[in-house]
Amino acid sequence: MSEITSKTNxxxxFEDFRLGETIVHATPRTVTVGDVSLYTALYGxxxxxxSSDAFAKAIGYPVAPVDDLxxxxxxxxxxxxxxxxxxVANLGYADGRFLKPxxxxxxxxxxxEVIGLKQTSGGDAGIVYVRSIGRNQHxxxxxxxxxxxxxxxRRPGTPAEFELVPELPKSVAPEALGEGCPPLHPAAYDDALSGSPxxxxxYRAGERIDHVDGMTVEEAEHQIATRLYQNTAKVHFDAYGARETRFGKRLIYGGHVISLARALSFNGLGNAFHIAAINAGRHVSPLFAGDTVFAWSEVLEAAEVPGREDVGALRLRLVATKNLPCNEHPLKHADQYADGVILDFDYWALLPR
Amino acid sequence: MSEITSKTNxxxxFEDFRLGETIVHATPRTVTVGDVSLYTALYGxxxxxxSSDAFAKAIGYPVAPVDDLxxxxxxxxxxxxxxxxxxVANLGYADGRFLKPxxxxxxxxxxxEVIGLKQTSGGDAGIVYVRSIGRNQHxxxxxxxxxxxxxxxRRPGTPAEFELVPELPKSVAPEALGEGCPPLHPAAYDDALSGSPxxxxxYRAGERIDHVDGMTVEEAEHQIATRLYQNTAKVHFDAYGARETRFGKRLIYGGHVISLARALSFNGLGNAFHIAAINAGRHVSPLFAGDTVFAWSEVLEAAEVPGREDVGALRLRLVATKNLPCNEHPLKHADQYADGVILDFDYWALLPR
Amino acid sequence: MSEITSKTNxxxxFEDFRLGETIVHATPRTVTVGDVSLYTALYGxxxxxxSSDAFAKAIGYPVAPVDDLxxxxxxxxxxxxxxxxxxVANLGYADGRFLKPxxxxxxxxxxxEVIGLKQTSGGDAGIVYVRSIGRNQHxxxxxxxxxxxxxxxRRPGTPAEFELVPELPKSVAPEALGEGCPPLHPAAYDDALSGSPxxxxxYRAGERIDHVDGMTVEEAEHQIATRLYQNTAKVHFDAYGARETRFGKRLIYGGHVISLARALSFNGLGNAFHIAAINAGRHVSPLFAGDTVFAWSEVLEAAEVPGREDVGALRLRLVATKNLPCNEHPLKHADQYADGVILDFDYWALLPR
Known part of the structure; x- marks a missing residue:
């Protein structure tokens, strides 16, 4: 006698979220040098x-830290x-802070933690705001x-019981940027080895840098990456189910685009070694396997980090495109994102002084 | 002066196997966190x-054990x-026991060890039964x-000198299921972190669980996996040679399907953390790149493990399909496997009590 | 106010190279077991x-060394x-010596170090000879x-200021072959575990070995490999830009071919465990994704390594082909490489005596 039960997730x-509740997510994950190698192999x-324990130790880390992304x-x-x-959609990020290496x-x-809830005018969906916190074993x-x-x-039309749109900062304040970075010895930071003088x-606010190189993405690559992160969003993996969707094919995880663009940005920002904060991020348009990603950056702001003589912060807008080289720094026409733009990402990076 | 020699394997x-002989296989392999990362990245x-050293330690392991598959x-x-x-074909598995983490x-x-030999009626091939034993460095x-x-x-028609079909158990007895699992502290097993309550x-015998999600397989993925295992079966790697075969393309290693289905089964069996035994396994039909794998499970039996209060065993039938969602639990029509079924795998898993 | 600057590399x-100058290259890299796993997974x-710490220790290594390639x-x-x-082209290698595990x-x-400069007759390019040296953290x-x-x-037609073609040995002398290999205990070297008797x-000079197996290469595989090496040559990654090139598609890193052929050569040369020296190497023709690589070897010379009773050296010509099985050992017709040949690689390997 068979019995069909529902033990699956x-x-x-929208109705299942309660303002103020804290959700404990599954599957703690030990990060290893295996993950680091795969990350290098996936993004270059x-x-x-x-990349180097020796380099990291020379400037003050105990060993090479894991890439922030x-x-x-x-x-x-x-x-x-x-x-x-x-x-239905990942709408935005704010106030992201990397607080410990x-x-x-x-x-x-x-x-x-559920920090906000707001239903949309259509009534069949709502916006859920969460603050997600990653912790280590300590x-x-x-x-x-x-x-x-x-x-x-679950039931279109159900009115939301509570509504709250949380206040979130437009950008993280410079005071908060140093926590994920130990005190460094900038004199020991070797610019020849780091690859950028x-x-x-x-760097100056307003400066724009075309990162020049293009990287074509394969289905196997983004699937391997997204599974490495134990991200289970089925849109990235199920080509059979995707046939019936708007795009008719698998969608690439937005974070894969961020990592590709960040890796490309080495060419021009080779000393921007640490992402201290994520101010905002928008996945403007989807990426598919076979597309080639390009990127450019704009320096939005240069800031001292209070109390730190070793490092300074650059607020950077990192723009990624698909099948569109970035020598003309494509971004917007009027208020519309230009064709080909797929990512508009606003973050703080630290560089040695 | 060139001389062509044959130093290749x-x-x-069939004629080369001797009943009772033990074959020492090549290439010992140190398993590392690099392999673990790749395994996660290949199957999710x-x-x-x-996945977690901290979780594993809390319940009684010294560190996270390597996935049984x-x-x-x-x-x-x-x-x-x-x-x-x-x-010509991999016919079956039986009496598989994981005896040490x-x-x-x-x-x-x-x-x-060659434990059985039996020629087929056609006379051009024979069935070789082996017991394979994996050992660690101790x-x-x-x-x-x-x-x-x-x-x-080698020579079709040669009669076999000996014939013996070994007796193999239909399933591994519950007494043998605990050896690969140290004594655990079920109270320290955190269901929120494990992802399943x-x-x-x-679980009850007869229960069926559709694992819902689909995973599409790429050529690069199964090749990377199969090489990681140093499995050299050329049907998985040589697209040039495959043009002349029955399928005209590369075949995916059957073990890749088992691992995909097992990873999908997390959704519904999140606490079935350890494969204690493999009772039987059949690769019903081949998988090719581009296909999407789905899976469902049936609980065949629930058993106490003698002497263990910490864990219990479920005998599970894990069925994988291709390009066929499993909400209707496809398996057989009359005695024939239903179209789309690719794997019928019978194993014992341990879960915390 | 935006300002477009050029901080990219x-x-x-040709004009930028100075004879005798030493260039310090960027991005030191800690090699880990994660890299080793990926290398195994990419080439098999x-x-x-x-492959095995236990095997390596038994014969005299502290742990398993990283693959020379x-x-x-x-x-x-x-x-x-x-x-x-x-x-424009990678013309050749010489005098490659692996000096420490x-x-x-x-x-x-x-x-x-720039050791030679020579302009070509056309005047729009020149040959740069470098000696590259890899060092560890000590x-x-x-x-x-x-x-x-x-x-x-940079400016076609500019005459070169200096010209020097360095003298390079046709092959590395046997005296230099043992440095990358610690003293071994050949009695502890287990031929059953190594996979070759x-x-x-x-082995005899003149002997030819067809390595039999074929390996088809996917875009995701060579990109993952080439990024793992932090090799940034854009021809390997940018399918968009490649549309305008001679081949119209991405080119596979030549080193990927060497590693594939070397891995295939295990079948016939299973005890040739250490590459002691690279005498010469030529990428005869490009490899593209979808092609299947085959390989064969010729023993060019067998040499004792002075002072070593534990190991001997074989000078091997490793030839790789694409979409062409190697049972006839294809190499040259008259002075032209035969169709399908993609690599002609001359190296010294060490084997236990």
């Missing part, structure tokens, strides 16, 4: 601090089964960020 | 015990050059399983 | 010494942004090799 709908990232993707991946399995051997886990916060997603309602003081 | 034919597996694939891969290079840093090697057995394969004869006592 | 042109290499690719990758970003945890960095040389590349001139004394 169907994900939460070349920042010396994350690898930390982000792992912390983020855990939230998917609980937050965004029934999401992560090293191989650390175990990451994630919780999310229960220290390594990453904190806010995200909001458009989530389907340009330090913090060499 | 042409594999054994999310069982907390194997990764151990299986590595132990199995070594047998290919000696056992199945001239195989494997941890990163352990070195695995494999031997196989010479401790970590895995033992029986397998039988249809192997071509369902423990051993929550 | 545009690479050196099975040499026991590099993985070391080569990482050391080589660092030179690309400085040496060959504007290269590399172990997981070692950090590699590379410098190159500043010990692990690899030294000469390479020459055809590099575009043939030791150094079993």
């Amino acid at each position: 169907t994900g939460r709908f 990232t070349r920042f010396a601090v994350q 690898l930390v982000f993707h792992i912390v983020f991946g855990k939230t998917v089964p609980d937050i965004s399995l029934n999401a 992560v090293f191989p051997g650390d175990t990451l886990s994630t919780t999310s 229960n220290e916060i390594v990453l904190s960020y806010a995200r909001w997603v458009l989530v389907r309602k 340009f330090r913090w003081g060499d | 042409t594999g054994r034919f 597996t999310r069982f907390a015990v194997q 990764l151990v299986f694939h590595i132990v199995f891969g070594k047998t290919v050059p000696d056992i199945s290079l001239n195989a 494997v941890f990163p840093g352990d070195t695995l090697s494999t031997t196989s 010479n401790e057995i970590v895995l033992s399983y029986a397998r039988w394969v249809l192997v071509r004869k 369902f423990r051993w006592g929550d | 545009t690479g050196r042109f 290499t099975r040499f026991a010494v590099q 993985l070391v080569f690719h990482i050391v080589f990758g660092k030179t690309v942004p400085d040496i060959s970003l504007n290269a 590399v172990f997981p945890g070692d950090t590699l960095s590379t410098t190159s 500043n010990e040389i692990v690899l030294s090799y000469a390479r020459w590349v055809l590099v575009r001139k 043939f030791r150094w004394g079993d």
Whole structure:
């Protein structure tokens, strides 16, 4: 006698979120040098601090820290089964702060607090705002960020019981930027080995940099990456199911685009070794396998980090495009994003002074 | 002056196997956190015990053990050059027992004993039964399983000298299921972190679970996986040679399907963290790149493990399909496997009580 | 106010190289077990010494050394942004010597000395000869090799100020072959575990070995490999830009072919565990995704290594083809390479005696 039961996770709908509740996400994850190698192999990232134990030790780290975006993707991946399995769209990020370096051997886990709820005018979905917090095995916060997603309602038309749109900063204040970076010895920071002669003081607000190179993405690559992060969003993996969707094919995880663009940005920003904060991020348009990603950056602001003589911060807008070289720095026409733009990402990076 | 010699391995034919002989397979392999990362990236597996050192330590492991199927694939891969290079088909598995956990840093090697030989009626091939045993660097057995394969004869028509069909159990007895699992502290097993509230006592024989998600497979993925296991079966790698074969293209290693289905089964069986035994396995039909794999499970039996209060065992039938969602639990029509079914795998899993 | 600046690396042109200058290349790289796993997964290499800590320790290594070609690719990758970003062609290698084993945890960095310059008759490019040296974190040389590349001139027609073609040995002398290999205990070298009964004394000059198996290459695979080596040559990654090139598609890194052929050569040369030297190498013709690689070897010379009773050296010509099985050992017709030949690689390997 067979009995069909439902022990599978169907994900939460808009009505299932309660303001103020904290969700403990599944599958803690020990980050290892294996993950670091895969991250290098998937993006070709070349920042010396994350690439070399010897380089990292010389400037003050105990060993090479794990790439900040690898930390982000792992912390983020855990939230998917609980937050965004029934999401229509990932709307934005704010107030992301990297607060402790992560090293191989650390175990990451994630919780999310529901910090806002707002139904849309159509009534069949609502916006869920969460603050997700990644911690290491010592229960220290390594990453904190806010995200909001458009989530389907279980029963379209149900009115929301509470509505609250949280206040989130447009950008993280410079005071908060140094926590994820130990005190460094800038004199020991070797510009020949790092691959760029340009330090913090060499960049100016308004400066634009075309990162020149293009990187074509394959299905196997983004699937391998997204599974590495234990991100289960089915749109990235199920070509059979995707036939019936708007695009007719698998969609590439937005975080994959961020990592590709960041790796390309080494060419021009080779000393911007640490992402201290994520101010905002928008996935303007989807990326598909076979597309080629290009990127450019604009320096939005240069800031001292209070109390730090070793490093300074650059607020950078990182723009990624598909099948469109960035020598003309494409962004917007009037208020519309230009064709080909896929990512508009606003973050703070630290550079040695 | 050139001389053409034959130092290459042409594999054994049916006549080359002797009943009772033990074959020492080549290439011992140290399993590392690099392999673990690749395994995660290839399948997206999310069982907390194997994913997190912190979680594993809390319940009683020294560190996170290596996924049982990764151990299986590595132990199995070594047998290919000696056992199945001239195989026509992999017919079955039985009496597979995982007897010691494997941890990163352990070195695995494999031997196989020929435990049965039987020629087929056609006379151009025969069935070879082997018991393959994987050992760690301390010479401790970590895995033992029986397998039988249809192997071509060197000279079709040669009669077999001996014939013996070994007796193999239909399923492994519950007494043998605890050896690969140290004593655990079920109270320290955190269901929020593991991702499932369902423990051993929550499952009933007869219960069926659709694992919902689909995973599309790419050529690069199965090749990377199969090479990781140092499995040299050329049908998986040589598209040029495959043009002349029945399918005209590369075949995906059957073990890749088992791992995909097992990873999908997390959704519904999130606490079935350890494969204690493989009772039987059949690759019903081949998988090719581009296909999307779905899976469902049936609980065949729930058993206590003698002497263990910490864990219980579920005997599970894991069925995988291609391009066929499993909400209707497809398996057989009359005695024939239904179209789309590719794997029928019978195993024992342990869950915390 | 935006300002467009040029902080990106545009690479050196022929005129930018000065005879005798030493270039320090960017991005030191700690090699880990993660890299080793990926290397295994990308090529399926099975040499026991590099695969097993237990095997390596038994014969005299502290742990399993990193595959020599993985070391080569990482050391080589660092030179690309400085040496060959504007290269038209990679012309050759000589005098490559592996001088210290590399172990997981070692950090590699590379410098190159310009040892020769020669303009071509056309006047729009010139040949740059460099000696590249890879060092570990103790500043010990692990690899030294000469390479020459055809590099575009910034201003076609500019005459070269100096011209010097360096003298390079046709092959590395046997005296230099033992440095990368510690003293071994050949009695502890287990031929069953290594997968080949043939030791150094079993090979004869003139002997040819077809390695039989074929390996089809996917775009995702060669991109993952080439990024793992932090090799930034855009021809391997940018399908969009490649549309306008002679081939219309991405080119596979030549080193990927060497590693594929070397891994295939295990079948026939299973005890040739260490590459001691690279005498010469020519990428005869390009490889593209979808092609299937085959390989064969010729023993050019067998030599004792002075002072060593434990190992002997074979000078091997390793030939790779695409979409062409090697049972007839294709190489040249008259003086022309035969159709399908893609690699002609001359190296010294060590085998136990």
